[in-house]
Structure formats: C-alpha cells, structure tokens
Amino acid sequence: MPLDTSAYSLALLRVDGRRWNELRRIHAQIRTQAAADGSSYLEMGHTKVMCVVNGPSEPGPRRGGVGGTSAAGSGGGGGQSKDAEVAVSVVVAGFSSVDRKRRGKNDKRILELQSTISSALGASLHTHLFPHSTISISLHVLSLDGSLLAALINAATLACVDAGIPMTDYVAACTAGSTSTYAANDESADPLLDLNHQEEQELPGLTVATLGDSDRVAVLVCESRVQVGRLEGMLAVGVDGCKQVRGIIDRVVRDKGRRMLQEGTVEKGVGLEDMDLD
Amino acid sequence: MPREAEPSLNERQFVLQALQENLRLDSREADRYRPLEVTFGDEYGVAKVSLGKTRVLAKASAEVTVPYADRPLDGVFQIATELSPMASPSFEVNRPTETEVLLSRLLEKTVRRSGALDTESLCLVAGQKCWSVRVDVHVLSHDGNVIDASCFAVVAALRHFRKPDTSIEGGILTVYTPAEREPVPLGWLHSPFCVTWSYFGEEGEMALLDATRAEEQVRVGSCTISLNRHGEICQIAKLGGTPVEAVILLQCTAIALTKVKEFSAYLDKKLAEDIKRRDAGGRSAELTAENDR
C-alpha cells in the first residue's frame, strides 16, 4: 500500500501535508468564455475543470450532436416537458491523468456523472420558468486529481450563476474520506476532507453536495467499502466542507460582480442597492 | 422513441395526497417491502426474483478465457443488464435508457467493485487462462424498484452457480464435465444487497422503501444504499434529485441495514432449501444405493 496510514497517525499530516479538515486550494473564475451564456473555470487542487452553459434556449430546428444524456432535468416534478431540460455533457480530456486512456463516448461512468449533475442542478435551478427549453451544460476536465464529481458540480453551479439562470441556492460539493480501510475496525480513524487522487484510491470516501448553507444533501455518492459506523463522521465532515466550498465560490461570484461594476460592464446604478459592495 | 407513459394529474395528486396521510396504494407501511420471492432454476445459476409485480431473472454462466493483460492474476467478471420492451414499451433493445445505465452502474459498484466475488480464485493459469463469469440480468416486468430486485437476483444467481471443476497436471488444464466431477461453487466473500429509498414532498421529508412504479413516477429523489450483513457499506448513490436532510439519510442507512440482514437470512434459507432439494434424489440417494450392494 503506497499510502502509509501509519505515517498519518504520527504527525496527523496527510500525503500532501494537509491536516484532516483542510481543503485543497480552490481557485475559480467565472465569465471566462465570451461566446457562452455562462462559463466558469475551477481548480480544486490539481483537478481542473471548465464549464460552459448555454441556454435556456427553445429547441429550434433540431441541432445535431447536442451531446450528453438528456436526463429529464427536473427533480422528478412536473408533467412532460413542462420544465426545462438540463442536458449535461462531460468530456474528460485524454491528457488529464497520468495514464493516457481513451474513454469512449458511452462510458457508463461518464453517463452516470452526467445524469447526476443534471439531476442535482435540476433540483436547484428554477426549471419550471422555462417550459419546453433546454439548458445545456458542457463540462471539460483538463486535469484529474481526485474529487472529480465535486469539482464538476461546483463548476456547473458557477457557470449557471454566470448565465443568470434563476436558482434556489448554490449547489456546492466536496469529498470526504476516512483514514481507516474498510477492514480495520479501529475507533481512532479520523475523517478526512477533500481527497486527492491517491487518497481516493486507497481510502474509503464519498462525495457530498449540499444545497446552499443548509444540511440538505442533494448528492451522496459512495463507491468504496466502508463500515456503516464511519458514515456519520464522513458525512458530517463532507457537509461542513460543502459549506466552506460554498463560501469560496460565493466570494468568487461577488468579486467578479464588484469588478464588473467598477469596470462599467454593468450600467451604473442598475441593482447597485442590492449589491453587497464592501 | 416511445416515451414512458406519464401518470395523469389525478393519479399524481392522489398518490401524494395519500402519502401525506401516511397511506400507500397497496396499504403497506412506509418501510415494508412487497413480498419478495426467489426461485432457482433446474440449472445451476438461474435465479428468478419477484418483488410484488416486478420480476427479474438472472443467469450466471462461466467459460474459460484469456485474462486481461493488465490483470494476469484475476479472472473476468461482468454483469450485463437488459431492460427490454418486455418490461415496458418505453424500453428499446440496444438503446440503453438512463434507467438501464444507472442500473448497470449500481450493480457493478455493488457486486463487482465491492469484491463480493473473489476474482483471484477464477485464475487458472496466470496470464493465460482464467474463468470468465458473466451474469445476465433480464427485467421481465417492471413495477418499480427494479434495482433492489436485480441486485438480489444477481447475488442469488452467483451464489447458486456452480462452475465446472478443473485440475492442472503438468501444465495441462483439464475441465471436468458435471458427470466426471461435481461442479464447484464460486469463491464468494460477502453478499451485498441494495435497498432503495424514495423521497417525496417539497423537501424530501417523506421516505418510502420499495416504491411501486406509480410511486416512482412521482418521487422527487431516491437513494440506493448497498450493504452487507456485516454492516459494511458497499455503495451509496443519491444521484441528485431534491436535497434531503443529512440526518434522514443516516436514519435510512440504519433501517437499510436491518433490511439487508433480513434479505441475507432469507437468501441463505432459500439456498439451503435448494441444496436439500437437489440432494434428495442425488448424491445421498446414490450413496445409500451403493451401501446396499
């Protein structure tokens, strides 16, 4: 096992020198693509993703190759096509990870990611305001170092904010893990926040996405074997991490908004009162 | 492509209204499964599971192949799912719907990635020969909760399955027919089962187990939890949908564990019964015949 868990118990530091409750550096930008209705770029450590949002648009003459699963984007509500459809496509670049692997277009893992993101955002976006239309979110993974789903959800949220699509609140996501392997039943195992690729391979972990500042979990994905007793600790750390992430991406949006006001992109006086300017 | 038939407004409203009053259309309690029934075929490795009107058939089979180059010591194990028009006219052959992709991913994570089957025991000659075990899942009729039924069927089929016995002498691999040597069971490590919760209401505050199709059509979210009876989570999938309080999810997991223990005991009982049934006219009878001579 390349990741020596005994080293952790000595210094309480993880392989990349973080403590158990520290996030990796999150850097984000919005409005990066001029051509899109909304766009964002997000780094969580070495995981780097870009997101482009188009729409909501009425389905005109059927454009070919609108990729991705067209999951019924609503959170299960409504009659047919009464809500906007959230179509998500995820492209993982060939150079994103160490071993260059070609992933087929119909990789089930990617399809699952797409449908998860679509359904998670669909629950927050006010899709009922745009009947018979499509919000297409396309995500590109440039570099992969763990917490992929979380990074994708955060980037998509940011891009949707940029596109000005009404939503209930941010959907913020992060991962959590546990220092014990599934077999070891030791009580001293610490939960960990925000796993990198190496930790993801070795340790049990889960991805959590919450809605805004609440404890309400939109996405909970666990793909590794773990004792049921560990779940509570991991979930608590994950939910807490989501709140931190929400704070960070909220700041990104506000900073951008302030700069846009200063640079005059937005006409002065429009919505100035509502803007938090300090 | 035919769309899945939508329930009418009246049905939608009524199902939700009834749930508000803690009533379900079939008068079940919220955490009660429909009657679960498993039957085994005459052949080894065929399991038919019925959960109310949902029926799923799983068939396990094995053949000798060459292992993957990057995993010379492991056998090959795959699960193939098929949702055909037999289950509902909205499914088409060879065009996987989202339901089917998610189902196959869930089974993959629950059974394959959790290491329920000991794939190393499938290796015959390192790097050259191994068993390839394949489970085909066919959904025969769809009345909700296909996931739990399919997972149960896969586990039941694999545990019921017997692969031909083999031996290696002087580098020569011999596969014995059932007549020569009794087939042997697969190397099995633990039995994971899926338990799917469906959530209803504005904030997902109502949780139901084993939703029927009518209920599935009006739910706002679902969460599938896979566990084994030792209390190990193999997989959790709440793939979007309306956000649900974290505390509710923890409660759901605890209840799921008790359900999984029931499933586990039921499957053990059924497998034991099946072995006894096969044995009645089989080896023990033969043995007594030999003693008489």
Added chain:
Amino acid sequence: MEVDQQHPLVLPGDTIDPSLIPTHKKQPLRLGPGLRHIPPNAIIPTVAGQLIADHKKNSMWVEYNGGRYIPSPNDLVIGQIVRSAADLYYVNLTPYTSSATLPQLAFEGATKKTRPILAPGALIYARVTLANRHMDAELECVSGSTGKAEGLGPLTGGMAFDVSLGLARRLLMARSREEGGVEVLELLGGEGLAFETAVGRNGRVWVGSESTKTVIAVGRALRETDEGDLGVEQQRKLVKRLIREMR
C-alpha cells in the same frame, strides 16, 4: 362465466356450429366484436374467447379478456389529456398508442368563451363518437342529442385504477351482478363507504371520494377481484376483509 354448450370457446378461424347462430325473421343478424363475416355466408371468429349469442336481439359476439383496448363507437372511456391544439384536445385512451381527439366545444354548454381549460394529464370521461380503422378515434363529453353532459366531462380529484378490459366491461353491464358476476362496488357501498366511480371501457376505473382511505380500499378491491378472478362469494369475503382492515 363457465364455458358451456350455449357459450362455447372459440379460437380464431374456428368454424361456428350453425345451430348457435341466432335466426330471426325480421331483424338482420348483427355481428359484434371478434367476429367477421366472409361472404357469402361464413362467420368466423377473429379472437379467442367465448361466443355469445343473443337470440332476442339477433346478434352475436365474442367475449374475451385482455389485449389492448380498441375504440368502438358509443363506448364510455376514461382518457388522459396529452396536449391541446387550436380547437381540440389530444387524448390518450391507452398508453403508447396514438391519441384520440376531443373537440374543445364537445362539452356541456361549451362556447368559444366558456369551454373548459384542461391541463395536460387531466382525466376526462368521454364517449367515443367515431372509430374506424384508419383514423384516430373521436370523443365527446356531451350528448349530441340532448346537449347535456349526462355524467361525462372532466374528472377532478380521485384516483384512476387500471383493470383488465374484461372487468371493465363486466362493470359496465346494466346488471353487473347477475350477468357480469361483479358485486364488489355494491358491497363496498353497502358497507357504508361513500364514493363515486366512472368506469372506462378502456380498462380504467376512476374512483372519487372525500376519504383517501375509501379510494384506496375500492382500488384494492377492484385490483384483487381482477387479478384473482374472484367469484361473487369470494368478493364478499374480500370486502369484509378490507372493511376490517380499514378500521
């Protein structure tokens, strides 16, 4: 109903014993569903089922249970609105089939201004006015002769249950107890449950009531009667059991 000499079981293509074909001096012979006349004088069944001959009305038809509903004129059906067009609604009678049409003015007292607005997914109780092989069926929610609704129209609240075509037809018989052998609804009513029903020939039964419990009980009674093919005596037992469970 038992298979007997009077009502034999027929299969598609069977020859029908001439003694069973009703004869009447004045009225012409009328053929119902499941029978086909091949000139000059052969009558063959086209579906498997029970051959019924009505000597008084000089008609005969084949009773069968199952398959998909095929609209025929004057049937009462429960439809589900799919979408609305300029002056008509598209209505689904059975899922996965092409829809029937219902003119927006075919409601009681409907004018351009007062016609009912129905959302997609709403249920209506309607009569089939036109059905032939190459066209979508047409429906109406008002009697053409009297201009009255006569019980037809939008169904609000309640719950629609799916039943087999056979049960739906038996429920619609004028004397469903004697001829159809279904008594559940009367029995449930006799036990003091207050509910209303609308039976669609297309295998749907709508049940409405103030109490959710009642609707569920009626739905279960129908479903179990249908699936278990219960006789009148068993239906009584079923109703007693359901009533007991409700309390």
